[in-house]
Amino acid sequence: MLKRLTFLGLSAALAANTLMADRISGAGATFPAPVYYDWAYAYHKATGNEVNYQSIGSGGGIKQVSMRIVDFGASDKPLKPKKLDRKRLYQFPAVIGSIVVVYNLPGIKDMQLKLENKDVADIYLGKIKYWDDKAIAEDNPGLKLPHKKIVVVHRSDGSGTTFNFSYYLAHVNDDWANNVGIGKALDWPVGIGGKGNEGVSNLVKQTPYSIGYVEYAYKLKNNFKAATLQTKSGKWVTPTLENFKAAAKYASWGPKNHFYQVLALQPGDNSYPIVAGTFILLPREKTERNKKVTAFFDWAFKNGDAAAKKLGYIPLPASTKEKIRKYWKMHGIAPDQ
Amino acid sequence: MSTALDKLFALVARLSSFIILVILIAVFAILFKEALPAIQAFGIKFITNTRWAPNMDIFGGLPAIYGSVMSTLIAMLLATPVAMGVAIFLTEIAPKFLKGPVGTAIEMLAAIPSIIYGMWGLFFFAPIIRDYVGGNGLGLLTAGIVLAIMVLPFMAAITRDAMNTTPDVLKESAYALGATKFDVIKDVVFPYAKAGILGSIILALGRAVGETMAVTFVMGNAHKIPKHIYDPATSIPVTLANEFTEADSDLYYASLFYLALILFVMSFVFIAAAKFYFFRKIRSAK
Numbered sequence: 001m002l003k004r005l006t007f008l009g010l011s012a013a014l015a016a017n018t019l020m021a022d023r024i025s026g027a028g029a030t031f032p033a034p035v036y037y038d039w040a041y042a043y044h045k046a047t048g049n050e051v052n053y054q055s056i057g058s059g060g061g062i063k064q065v066s067m068r069i070v071d072f073g074a075s076d077k078p079l080k081p082k083k084l085d086r087k088r089l090y091q092f093p094a095v096i097g098s099i100v101v102v103y104n105l106p107g108i109k110d111m112q113l114k115l116e117n118k119d120v121a122d123i124y125l126g127k128i129k130y131w132d133d134k135a136i137a138e139d140n141p142g143l144k145l146p147h148k149k150i151v152v153v154h155r156s157d158g159s160g161t162t163f164n165f166s167y168y169l170a171h172v173n174d175d176w177a178n179n180v181g182i183g184k185a186l187d188w189p190v191g192i193g194g195k196g197n198e199g200v201s202n203l204v205k206q207t208p209y210s211i212g213y214v215e216y217a218y219k220l221k222n223n224f225k226a227a228t229l230q231t232k233s234g235k236w237v238t239p240t241l242e243n244f245k246a247a248a249k250y251a252s253w254g255p256k257n258h259f260y261q262v263l264a265l266q267p268g269d270n271s272y273p274i275v276a277g278t279f280i281l282l283p284r285e286k287t288e289r290n291k292k293v294t295a296f297f298d299w300a301f302k303n304g305d306a307a308a309k310k311l312g313y314i315p316l317p318a319s320t321k322e323k324i325r326k327y328w329k330m331h332g333i334a335p336d337q
Numbered sequence: 338m339s340t341a342l343d344k345l346f347a348l349v350a351r352l353s354s355f356i357i358l359v360i361l362i363a364v365f366a367i368l369f370k371e372a373l374p375a376i377q378a379f380g381i382k383f384i385t386n387t388r389w390a391p392n393m394d395i396f397g398g399l400p401a402i403y404g405s406v407m408s409t410l411i412a413m414l415l416a417t418p419v420a421m422g423v424a425i426f427l428t429e430i431a432p433k434f435l436k437g438p439v440g441t442a443i444e445m446l447a448a449i450p451s452i453i454y455g456m457w458g459l460f461f462f463a464p465i466i467r468d469y470v471g472g473n474g475l476g477l478l479t480a481g482i483v484l485a486i487m488v489l490p491f492m493a494a495i496t497r498d499a500m501n502t503t504p505d506v507l508k509e510s511a512y513a514l515g516a517t518k519f520d521v522i523k524d525v526v527f528p529y530a531k532a533g534i535l536g537s538i539i540l541a542l543g544r545a546v547g548e549t550m551a552v553t554f555v556m557g558n559a560h561k562i563p564k565h566i567y568d569p570a571t572s573i574p575v576t577l578a579n580e581f582t583e584a585d586s587d588l589y590y591a592s593l594f595y596l597a598l599i600l601f602v603m604s605f606v607f608i609a610a611a612k613f614y615f616f617r618k619i620r621s622a623k
Contacts, residue, residue: 056582057582057583058583059582059583059584059585060582060583062585063585149473151473156553156558156571156579156580157579157580157582157583158391158580158582158583158584158585159583166392180390181390181392181393182392183391183392183393184391184392184583184585185391185392185580185583185589186390186391186392187388187389187390187391187392187393187395187560188559188560191559191569192473192475192557192558192559192569193557193558193559193569193571193579194558195553195558195578195579202459203475206459206460206463206464207467207473207474210473
């Protein structure tokens with residue numbers, strides 16, 4: 001009896017709490033975490049509703065939302081429609097980010113170093129060992145490249161960033177595709193591992209002659225130098241917001257397959273090759289809770305573009321936002337007006 | 338009344354020790370249960386397979402096992418002699434006014450959280466290894482040295498306490514027989530404190546083998562068996578800390594539990610072997 005009473009009291013307290021303000025919880029990808037924090041903060045100020053996001057990694061996010069521990073999960077790796085059906089999840093993109101190849105080469109400036117897409121893979125395969133290797137030198141006739149070993153830095157934890165980066169490597173280099181493949185955690189042929197974007201940043205920062213890959217926001221934060229890469233057709237393309245946006249334009253996301261599409265290597269003359277959508281996962285049966293989550297993202301799509309840009313992310317194109325709203329309506333989880 | 342209380346006390350005490358046993362068995366059982374899919378998939382070969390490719394569902398534990406054993410070995414080889422030296426200095430050689438401050442300093446070193454050793458290793462020590470030994474500074478050797486520095490104060494403090502228990506009468510009689518300081522340390526203090534010294538080594542070993550944070554910072558986190566001693570490697574706790582949150586395939590998850598199970602058994606065997614072998618020898622020698 002006593003137990004029952006305390007239970008009733010507890011649920012009453014919880015109910016009272018939710019009546020006052022909505023509180024939703026999410027967990028997952030670290031890649032978009034800075035922008036989700038920013039949105040959640042602004043959303044709380046504007047509406048009084050709370051969003052609690054834990055940046056624990058895409059895999060953790062998928063696991064927690066599959067077990068229905070959180071209201072929404074976040075993943076940098078889109079789940080295939082079949083898997084979504086099996087786990088009873090909805091999926092839509094929230095924002096676009098990009099991955100840059102950063103280097104610690106004294107005397108060489110930001111975007112000065114040009115790397116062919118297939119050479120990036122060869123460096124990560126350990127086939128190109130020195131900075132003055134012919135393959136790199138012939139693309140950079142004006143640069144004085146040192147005869148130093150390249151210190152390759154990769155992620156030590158499983159990561160959506162790694163998934164998108166390896167997707168890009170596998171599509172520009174057959175050796176990579178056949179021997180290493182695509183995934184969130186890989187059997188890295190060479191290099192040292194750092195945990196998270198922060199870990200890779202630290203290693204690159206303090207190891208001369210190193211190369212690494214990080215989310216663009218971390219490049220800005222650490223003042224890294226990032227390499228000029230190639231578009232899908234082989235044209236040189238610098239890592240700038242402009243060129244990320246040019247690539248994002250080609251996103252052909254649609255509600256039919258729950259927005260499943262990897263964004264790397266889009267066509268176009270100015271499309272930077274490694275841009276990546278990051279996705280939100282919702283449990284299908286929780287219609288009412290989902291409406292609160294979509295209310296947050298609806299608000300963010302309307303008011304959050306400036307914040308996203310400032311942090312180095314690319315807001316979704318207007319057409320994609322419309323498609324997402326249609327998708328919500330289709331499944332009856334559009335926010336209550 | 339008092340006998341009833343005594344009985345109650347005995348019961349509680351018995352229960353407490355029983356709980357320890359239950360926890361030990363429960364931990365083992367859970368590790369085994371969660372690791373079962375990987376055990377079925379890879380069998381005992383998991384221990385000798387060197388490839389760790391999560392995206393292809395290929396898992397081999399040897400690099401992590403090798404890294405754990407080697408980094409611990411390097412740490413123990415470096416730390417044990419120095420710790421013995423420190424303890425001998427503190428108990429037998431140091432003048433009284435030094436004993437207090439140095440002893441306290443060592444105890445304080447032992448209390449520093451391991452993550453601080455890790456950061457110090459990454460930002461200060463790794464560049465030294467890179468410039469003077471080779472490689473890129475992060476690897477097996479750096480991990481071993483940082484571990485050695487980490488367990489050293491701990492080992493020295495316990496060894497000192499063990500040596501301090503040598504009765505002065507014994508030492509004085511040895512001196513009276515004409516023994517030198519070295520003789521006394523070798524033939525009186527050491528044999529007397531042997532059990533305590535071995536205990537300190539085993540505790541330090543346990544700490545080194547399970548250390549995670551400090552090692553994650555400096556080991557390089559690469560699932561490879563290093564060619565050179567300064568090359569990047571990984572260890573079991575480091576692998577678990579790095580990869581657990583993102584392990585989304587069932588076999589990946591189970592393989593990590595398999596590694597945990599191996600670590601559990603490994604430290605269990607270490608300690609059991611030390612206990613049964615060395616301590617029996619000591620007892621029979623007495």
